[in-house]
Amino acid sequence: MSEALLEVTVLHPRDVPGAQEGGADRLHLVAAGADAVLSPEPGVVSSVCRETELPVFVLLRLNDSWTTTGGELTRLVGLAEDYLGCGAAGVSFGFLDADLEIDAEVCTHLATSLPGVPWTFHEAVDATLDPRRSWRRLLGLPGLVAVRSAGSPQGLSVGYDDLLATAADPQVARLLMPGGGLLAEQVPWFVRAGVSMFHLGPQVRPGGSLKSYVDAGHVRSWRLLLDSAVERAAGSVSSTR
Numbered sequence: 323m324s325e326a327l328l329e330v331t332v333l334h335p336r337d338v339p340g341a342q343e344g345g346a347d348r349l350h351l352v353a354a355g356a357d358a359v360l361s362p363e364p365g366v367v368s369s370v371c372r373e374t375e376l377p378v379f380v381l382l383r384l385n386d387s388w389t390t391t392g393g394e395l396t397r398l399v400g401l402a403e404d405y406l407g408c409g410a411a412g413v414s415f416g417f418l419d420a421d422l423e424i425d426a427e428v429c430t431h432l433a434t435s436l437p438g439v440p441w442t443f444h445e446a447v448d449a450t451l452d453p454r455r456s457w458r459r460l461l462g463l464p465g466l467v468a469v470r471s472a473g474s475p476q477g478l479s480v481g482y483d484d485l486l487a488t489a490a491d492p493q494v495a496r497l498l499m500p501g502g503g504l505l506a507e508q509v510p511w512f513v514r515a516g517v518s519m520f521h522l523g524p525q526v527r528p529g530g531s532l533k534s535y536v537d538a539g540h541v542r543s544w545r546l547l548l549d550s551a552v553e554r555a556a557g558s559v560s561s562t563r
Contacts (some may be wrong), residue, residue, distance in 0.1 A: 323436065325424070325432055325518070325549070325552060326513065326518050326519070326520060326525055326548040326549065326551070326552050327347045327348060327499075327518060327519040327520070327546060328345065328346050328347050328348070328520055328522065328545055329346065329347065329348040329349070329350050329379070329499065329501075329520070329521045329522070330344075330346040330348075330349060330350065330503065330521075330522050330523075330526055330536060330541060331349075331351075331352060331521070331523045332349045332350070332351055332370060332536060333351075333352065333353070333354055333362075333532065334366060334369070334370070335366075335369045335373045335406070337373075337535050337536040338370060338373040338374050338463065338536075339373075339525070339536075339538070340526070340535055340536035340537050340538040340540075340541060341374075341376075341536045341538075341541055342376060342493065343538040343541075343542075344526070344536075344537070344538040344539065344540065344541020344542040344544075344545060345541060345542055345545030346376060346541055346545075347374075347376065347377075348376060348377045348378070348379060348411075349370065349374065349376050349377070349378045349379070350378075350379050350380075350414060350442075350524070350526070351366070351367060351370055351378055351379070351380045351381065351410075351527065352381040353381075353407050354532055357386055358383075358385070358386035358486050359381065359383070360381070360383050360384060360385075360386075361381055361382055361383055361384060361398075361401055362380065362381070364401070364405060364408055365402040367380055367404075367408040367409070367410055368377070368408040368409065371408055371409030371410060372409070376390070377411035377412065378409065378410045378411055378412075379410065379411065379412040379413060379414075379440075379441070379442055380402075380405045380410045380413055380414065381413070381414045381415070381444070382398045382402055382413050382414065382415040382432070383415065384397065384398065388416065388417055388418040388446040388449055389417060389418060389420070389425070390417055390428060392503050392534050394433065395428060395432070396398075397414070397434070398432060399432065399435045402432070402435075402436050402439070403436070403521075406436070406439065410461075411440070412439055412441055412442070412467070413432075413436065413439060413441045413442075414439040414441060414442040414443075414444050415429070415432060415441060415442075415443070415444065416429070416443040416444045416445070416446035416447060417429055417446065418446055418449060418450060419561050421451075422449060422450050422451045423450060423451070423455075423456065423459070424447070424450060424459040424460060425447060426459050426462070426463065429443070429463055430463060430464065432516045433463060433464045433465040433466070434464060436465070437465075438465070439465060440465060440467040441462055441464060441465055441466060441467065441551070442466075442467060442468040442469070442470055442499065443466060443469045443470070444470045444501055445466070445470055445471060445472060445501065447460065447469055447470075447471050448471055448472055448473065448475050448481065448502070449475050450473055451475070453471075453484070454488065455553070457469075457488065457491075457494055458520065460497070461493055461494075461497070463486070466497065467497070468497055468498075468499040469497045469498055469499060469503070469521050470499045470501045470502070471485060471498060471499070471500065471502070472485065472501060472502030472503060472504075472520050473485030473486075473488070476500075477502045477503035478500065478502055478503045478504055478505065479503050479505075480485075481502075482505075482508055485498075486498065486508075486511055486512065486515060489515040489517055490515060492516060495515050495516035495517050495518075496516070496518075498512075498517050498519070499517075499519040499520060500512055500517065500520055500521065501520070501521030501522070502513045502521075502523075504520060504522065504525065506544075506547055509547055509548060509549040509551050510554065510555070513548075513551040513552055513555045514555050518552075520544075520548060521540070522544060525540065525544065526540040526544065527540070528539045
């Protein structure tokens, strides 16, 4: 492992300087409302992309559940095309069926409707009934570059142990992006397991408030933590050879 990818959630262009100056590698753009985190307006995507050269992944989600309808699916494809036209580098989505299984059909439709576009499966995976079975389904989806997970709908404070155990599978570790209440002390253990992507949200905002802008100092502290963990893990591997 040579480096760790750090993804930071942003809500608007004012969040970009802090994320960029602090050392983020990728931005995850969403619209955070009172009741749910949904897709942003294309104008916001355009504004954010104009502020940075970092890759921007944009959330595709039109309601507060993990399901979607045929009409919404058509609209999501159109939204994604608008986002890409605004400068987005990729998208983020994740859908479950009525049995709380990965909706591979819907996800495959979206992925194949956007050929060559990288995408992240977001924390919907934590709401499935059998995460290990879900991971087997995810591994076969086209264009997937990351899976953001906390190991539990309650976040990493509850799901950390299970998620770390799941990351023992190299195929999982390659795609896993821990997020959802990530704590500093958890990072070295994920890195040792081979995880190389990490997601941050409220942790990089003063007071953890969405009313605060992303702070460069907060992001930088995580950047240094990740880089240090990677260096230590690389040194540990070298010393065993």
